[in-house]
Amino acid sequence: MGLGLIISIALVISVKGESMNNTCDSSPCKNGGTCQNSNEEPYYTCVCHPEYQGTQCEEITFIISTTNNCKYHVNLRDKKLFTDTKSTCRSLGGARAMMKTAKIQNLVESQAIKQYGATGGEIGFWIGGYKDKNRWTWADGTDVPTTGKNSKWAVNQHSSNGYMMFITSFRTTRENMKWHAVPNNLKKKGYICEISVVDRCLLFPCLNSGTCTSIGCQRKCQCMGGYMGENCKNNVCDSSPCTNGGTCELSTKEPYYTCVCQPEYRGTQCKNIRLFHDTTNNCKYHVNLYDKKSFVETNSTCSSLGGAIAMMKTTEIQDLVESRIIKQYGATGEALEFWIGGFKVSNSWMWVDGTDVPTTGKDSKWSTNHHTSTGSMILSPHGGDRENMMWFAKPNNRKRGYICEISAVDRCLLFPCHNSGTCTQIGCQKKCDCMWGYTGENCENRVSQISCFQSGISIQWNRENHKMGRVYKLHLEDLTSKTTKATNVQILVTEEASINIGNVSDPSPIHCFPSTRLSISPNKYILVDLWVARIRMSLKSVAKVHYIFDESKLKVELVDLS
Structure with missing residues (x-):
């Protein structure tokens, strides 16, 4: 019995010692940890790399x-x-x-x-x-x-x-x-x-049926069509994508909204103005009642569109625009008012291109006696009926609807000014600034000229500018000193349409040089018409024509004496 107990104890000690000595031989430490023997179970200790932890370095830090x-x-x-x-x-x-x-x-x-x-x-x-x-x-x-x-x-x-x-x-x-x-x-x-550490998609779910994806410590929502934002809380209409008063409606197709535009605008976001095209005169018109403006603001707006305030120069244009107004706003309803491109200056009505607004005739649409008032022109129904709209004179400062015209073609390219005239496009109209010696819509007509020679001065006139029987006086101006004096030369306009003056002096000869300006202007009275001479009518509103010498060229300058 005693011997058996001793043998058992020795065997246990032997086995335990063997376990203590061989524990690290099994490489219990993971992820590069170092094994060290220990006197306590499990009879080893793992010294882990800083990236890992646990009894066997099996856990990441x-x-x-x-x-x-x-x-x-x-x-x-x-x-x-x-x-x-x-x-x-x-x-x-x-x-x-x-x-x-x-x-x-x-x-x-x-x-x-x-x-x-x-x-x-x-x-x-x-x-x-x-x-x-x-x-x-x-x-x-x-x-x-x-x-x-x-x-x-x-x-x-x-x-x-x-x-x-x-x-x-x-x-x-x-x-x-x-x-x-x-x-x-x-x-x-x-x-x-x-x-x-937490389930972010559970704690912070995506709204409106959005799909949540967890990426590390972040989460991302894939929103259903029409919704947006970190949680799909907002719909696309919350960002007000529709401009110019358009109404946003959700849609199932990209961009997941539809804009219902005001009649003046079009496009996915109502950013583009709506134009209608008159193929007869290659002109586009924009009718706008939503974005009301003053007359001055309208002029600026139409210019920014590459055009001008609409000029209703013919009945055909008037009817076309009127039909568009009815299409956009209906044939009946409240009175509508639109600025058009006419204004009154010096008791005369003019379109914005400088031509006259008719006060009579088939192309005149004036409401009774409104052409006698002042201000700027509007187009408006005579009553609740929006057919047969009329022109009215109204103060400039009130905000109203407006109509712009934009040319569909380059009119200066298609209809150039002749004789080196300068062309300016104004809406669907064009205007020629003629060189000296020329006049007319396209600078096709010659006007009066002064030519300077050593022997004297030659003057030719166009009867549209200088009337027969009227006496003109020759003036001399020194542009350097800015002084002017009348010469003793008087010119009588006759059927000859020209005159040559030799050896002119007042009292010294007149010389032609770059800083000299010669002009002819009416004398104070008409001398040939005896009846007018008797009442001595003063010519206060007759145009004076200047002829400026520019070395070998002459430049015409028209001056209104009214």
Whole structure:
């Protein structure tokens, strides 16, 4: 009995000692941990690398952020390519870390220092940012900031291409780590993963049937058509995509809304003005009652559209515009008022291109006696019926609807001014500024001329400008000194339509040089018509024609004496 007990005790001691001596031989420590024998069960201790923990170094080391319920794993031992870190972090239930705030950056930096020390060689970690189409994005598709307090880019690194790394700024200290762009995926580096502590899609669900996807400690909503925002809370109409008073309605097709535009506008967002085309005169018209303006504002608006306030020069144009008004706003209803391109100046009504507005005839649409008033012109129904609209004179400052005209062609190209005249397009009209010696709609007619020769002065006149039987006086002006004096030469306009004056002096000869201007203007009285001479009628409103010498050329200047 005694001998058996001794043998049993010795056997137990022998077996226990053998277990103590051979425990580390089975390599119980994982992930590169170092096994050390121990006198206590399990008779070994694992000294883990800083990236791992647990009895056998089987658990990864995390730093937990209570601010955003997120765990971070910092790993410098198991170096990987950038592309491989995606699957590694995903296998942990997370994603490559997205350093979206300064607090997260400071937390991860402190963990790196805790694991690897505050001093030593440079260390770097792949994080969840990359450049795509010249734009830096995080792994969840949001933008990586390049400026501001949450941006940790090292100097000019954001202008490079590649993948993002969190790297120590200095080789001696590991504080104040920065973001760097690494241009290729050829080097294995450390990495940082983020894993959510909570189910973010459960805590923060996507609204309006949106689909939630958890990406690391972030979550992303894929919204159903018509909805938008971080939680799919807003629909596309909340952003007011329809302009110019358009009404937004949700749709099942992209862009998931439809704009019901005011009659003056068109397009997906009602940004384009609605025009109707008159093929007869190659002119487009825009009728607008929604965006009311004063006459001056209307002039500016129509100019910005490349046109002018509409000039109702013919019955055909009037009828066309009237039919458009009825189409847009109906044939009956409240009285509508639209600015058109006529205004009164010096007791005369003029269109904005400088031509006369008729007060009588088939193309005149004046309401009774309104042409005797002042102001600017509007087009308005005579009553509730919107057919047979009339012209009215109204004050300029009140806001009303308006009508613009925009030419569909380049009228100055199609109908050029002759004889070097300058063409200006005004709406669907064109105007010629004629060179000296010419007049007419297209500068096709010659006017009076003065020619200077050594022997004297030759004067020719056009009877449209200078009437027969009227006496004109020759004036001499020195443009340098800006002085003018009448000569002793008087010109009687006769059927000859020309006159030559030799050896003119007053008292010295008249010389032609660049700073001289000669002009002919009516004498104070008509001398030939005896009946007019008897009542000595003063010619107060007759145009004076100046002829300015420009070296070998003469330039005509018309001056209104009224």
